[in-house]
Structure formats: structure tokens, C-alpha cells
Amino acid sequence: MNDLPLSLLDDFIEPARPALRRSRQAEVRWGARVVTVGGGAPVRVQSMTNSDTVDAIGTAIQVKELAIAGSEMVRITVNTPEAADAVPHIRDQLDRMGVDVPLIGDFHYNGHKLLADSPACAQALSKYRINPGNVGKGEKGDRQFAQIVEIAAKYDKAVRIGVNWGSLDQELLAQMMDDNAKRAEPFDAQQIMYRALITSAIESAKQAEAIGLRGEQIILSCKVSGVQDLISVYRALAKRCDYALHLGLTEAGMATKGTVASSTALAVLLQEGIGDTIRVSLTPQPGEARTQEVVIAAEILQSLGLRAFNPSVTACPGCGRTTSTTFQEMAKQIDDFLRAQMPVWKTRYPGVEKMKVAVMGCIVNGPGESKHANIGISLPGTGEAPAAPVYIDGEKALTLRGAGIATEFQALVENYIEKRYGAATTAHPGVPA
Ligand code: SF4
Numbered sequence: 001m002n003d004l005p006l007s008l009l010d011d012f013i014e015p016a017r018p019a020l021r022r023s024r025q026a027e028v029r030w031g032a033r034v035v036t037v038g039g040g041a042p043v044r045v046q047s048m049t050n051s052d053t054v055d056a057i058g059t060a061i062q063v064k065e066l067a068i069a070g071s072e073m074v075r076i077t078v079n080t081p082e083a084a085d086a087v088p089h090i091r092d093q094l095d096r097m098g099v100d101v102p103l104i105g106d107f108h109y110n111g112h113k114l115l116a117d118s119p120a121c122a123q124a125l126s127k128y129r130i131n132p133g134n135v136g137k138g139e140k141g142d143r144q145f146a147q148i149v150e151i152a153a154k155y156d157k158a159v160r161i162g163v164n165w166g167s168l169d170q171e172l173l174a175q176m177m178d179d180n181a182k183r184a185e186p187f188d189a190q191q192i193m194y195r196a197l198i199t200s201a202i203e204s205a206k207q208a209e210a211i212g213l214r215g216e217q218i219i220l221s222c223k224v225s226g227v228q229d230l231i232s233v234y235r236a237l238a239k240r241c242d243y244a245l246h247l248g249l250t251e252a253g254m255a256t257k258g259t260v261a262s263s264t265a266l267a268v269l270l271q272e273g274i275g276d277t278i279r280v281s282l283t284p285q286p287g288e289a290r291t292q293e294v295v296i297a298a299e300i301l302q303s304l305g306l307r308a309f310n311p312s313v314t315a316c317p318g319c320g321r322t323t324s325t326t327f328q329e330m331a332k333q334i335d336d337f338l339r340a341q342m343p344v345w346k347t348r349y350p351g352v353e354k355m356k357v358a359v360m361g362c363i364v365n366g367p368g369e370s371k372h373a374n375i376g377i378s379l380p381g382t383g384e385a386p387a388a389p390v391y392i393d394g395e396k397a398l399t400l401r402g403a404g405i406a407t408e409f410q411a412l413v414e415n416y417i418e419k420r421y422g423a424a425t426t427a428h429p430g431v432p433a
Pocket of ligand 1: 316317322360361362363365366
């Protein structure tokens with residue numbers, strides 16, 4: 001092997017691609033809008049508001065922002081009678097604004113009562129989230145859980161049974177610890193925690209089916225805040241059931257830490273085919289838009305090649321060869337421009353979300369990356385001639401010079417999109433809806 005010339009290596013190099021996991025398919029519906037989850041559907045992006053639900057207008061506006069950013073379902077807190085009363089108004093407001101994104105109600109402790117007392121709320125929501133650790137204790141808890149499930153069955157709503165290690169069913173945990181203590185070789189505490197999470201989710205789902213919910217109406221989640229813990233739990237959960245799975249790292253944290261931790265955990269699992277809808281639980285930094293969690297979730301899916309949401313901008317990191325910030329500014333300007341146009345472009349120019357744009361800092365890798373993109377520009381590095389070659393569909397098309405390079409390149413990108421995608425009338429092949 002060591003003496004073999006590289007050209008003689010004839011073993012096939014397997015291209016990496018996400019695995020497929022078979023699951024039942026849930027449907028989360030509002031009007032004509034049907035968001036399928038699992039069962040071969042594209043992995044969905046979802047998010048949650050942090051507005052006061054009682055503020056129906058403010059919440060509707062935030063839901064709309066999240067939907068425009070790419071969230072295909074939006075969860076709202078329903079924690080009081082006032083919040084439950086606000087839900088139909090939020091729905092009405094969204095419908096008036098032409099936003100048909102399905103709403104998910106997040107219930108803890110009193111969900112059974114809120115849903116029973118407010119049929120309008122129960123109907124305006126498209127999916128209910130129940131945390132088995134927060135529905136009550138013992139027989140009372142079973143009764144309250146059953147009440148929510150019966151209402152979901154009555155209105156044909158999807159349900160997420162969402163277990164969280166921060167609010168794990170304490171009775172179940174105590175029972176499992178007692179049973180474990182009786183074993184000849186007891187498991188360690190981590191194993192018990194994993195098993196309690198999975199057992200709580202699957203047993204609750206079976207209970208919901210016994211009450212009258214179809215398996216296709218159920219989505220499961222078992223959220224923890226440690227990356228390795230999440231991977232361990234979801235691998236085991238995915239093997240033990242065929243329900244659609246909601247995937248997310250809970251309490252991921254802020255900024256870089258939250259982004260990296262979520263991306264790391266979700267990427268490993270999504271590559272294994274585990275996860276049918278994702279949420280990035282990012283703590284917004286003061287002043288940061290709530291939509292950032294949607295942007296990150298979409299980027300995770302797009303980076304893995306699972307979905308295409310926005311044209312991608314390839315930009316080099318820069319180095320000592322390019323000492324000005326021109327190309328950084330230009331890469332950002334193009335990226336911002338493309339994202340801002342997408343709400344309109346995604347219907348006007350089907351397939352544009354798969355476009356690749358390259359903005360490179362010098363001629364070392366610039367022309368090569370540009371040739372691999374639909375359209376790319378290679379800016380002059382330090383000491384290079386003040387000229388920026390532009391490549392279109394792999395061929396050098398022209399050279400830009402002078403102070404207006406950024407504006408001229410943006411116009412070239414727009415022109416390319418119009419010509420390449422403007423004539424299309426149907427969705428681009430292979431691009432999931
Ligand atoms: S393309 Fe040029 S400027 Fe960019 S990282 Fe490579 S060598 Fe540096």
C-alpha cells in the first residue's frame with residue numbers, strides 16, 4: 001500500500017450522505033397548509049416565540065418574523081387562561097396577514113384545563129406539546145394527560161410528547177432507581193437518566209395511542225443539554241420506536257457556544273438519519289433578533305445538504321495576502337442582499353436557493369472557487385493588479401475594476417438569477433418544498 005502510486009488506488013471512496021430512518025409521518029395542519037414531519041419528509045425547521053402570548057399582536061408579529069425567516073412551525077407559550085384566550089386572536093391576526101404557519105401550543109401543568117376551558121384555543125393550535133414530567137403526579141397526572149390527548153384526538157391535532165431532563169417524571173425516575181438498585185450489577189446514574197428519558201417518552205406515547213391518538217399524530221423528543229448525552233439518548237430512542245422525532249439541544253446557551261453546541265449535536269444525529277424536525281434553543285443576546293435561531297437551524301440543514309433555503313456564499317477567511325477588508329464587506333453585502341430577497345425570490349425564481357456565489361480574497365484560490373460557483377468574483381489581494389475577474393458558470397466572463405466593484409457584482413448576480421431561474425415555472429428538481 002505504501003509503495004502504491006496514488007493513481008493506482010482503485011477502491012471506491014464512498015460519498016458521505018445522511019442515512020435514512022423510517023418513521024411514521026405526522027401532519028401539522030393549518031387550513032390548506034400541511035407540514036409533514038418524518039416518514040421521508042424534509043427535515044423541518046421550527047422555533048418558539050419569547051413574546052408574552054397575552055400580547056396577541058406582538059406575538060403574531062414575532063410569529064410572522066420567524067415564519068419569514070424560515071420557521072415552518074412556531075411554538076407559543078400557553079400558560080394562563082389569558083394566554084389561551086389570546087391564541088385564537090393570534091391565529092386570526094396571522095391569517096389576516098396571510099401567514100399560514102401552523103402554531104404549536106406549549107403546555108405545562110395546566111394544559112388539560114386550558115384546552116378544556118378554551119375550545120377556540122384548542123382549535124386554533126395545530127399541535128400541542130405535552131411534557132410528561134409536568135402534567136401532574138400519579139393518577140391525577142394520568143387523568144390530566146388523558147384529557148389533553150382526548151382533546152387532540154377530538155380535533156385531530158398532532159402532539160409532541162416532549163421529555164426534558166430538567167423536568168423528568170420524578171416518580172418514574174425514582175421507580176427506575178429502585179429497580180436498578182436491586183440489580184446484581186446496577187447501572188450508573190447516567191444510564192438511569194438516559195433510560196428514564198426514553199422510557200418516559202415511549203411509554204407516554206403508548207399511553208396516548210391507547211387513549212385514541214394515532215401513532216402518526218405523535219412526535220417524540222428527549223431533550224438534554226449535553227452534546228454527547230443528546231447523541232446517546234437519540235440514538236437509543238431512534239432504535240426503540242418509529243415515531244417522528246423532534247430534535248434539539250435544550251438550553252444550548254448564547255451566541256458562539258449555543259450555535260456550536262447545537263450544530264455539533266444535531267449534525268451528528270441528522271447524518272445518521274435521526275431527527276425529523278429541529279429547533280435550535282439559542283438564548284438571544286441582548287438586542288439579537290429571535291429569528292437567529294431559525295437562521296442557524298436552516299444553516300445546519302443546508303450545510304448537511306438536507307435542505308436548501310438560501311443561495312450560499314462561499315468566502316475565504318482572508319489571510320496576509322489580503323490586508324484590506326473589502327472582500328469581507330463584499331461577502332457580507334452579497335450574503336445580506338441574497339437573504340433579504342429570498343422571501344420574494346423563492347416563489348419568483350424556483351431553484352435559486354441552490355445557487356452558489358463565491359467571493360474570494362485573492363487569486364490563490366479565488367478563480368478555482370469561482371469556477372465551482374454559479375457566479376464568483378476574485379478580488380485583488382495585496383500587491384495584485386487592481387482587477388477582479390468574474391466567473392459565470394465556470395467560465396471567466398469579465399473583469400471588474402474601480403470603486404464600484406461591489407455594486408456592479410451585485411447587479412451581475414441579479415442578472416444571473418433573472419436569466420437562470422426567471423424562466424423556471426416549476427420547483428427545481430431535488431429541492432424539497
Ligand atoms: S484566497 Fe487568497 S486571501 Fe483568501 S485565504 Fe486564500 S490565499 Fe488568503
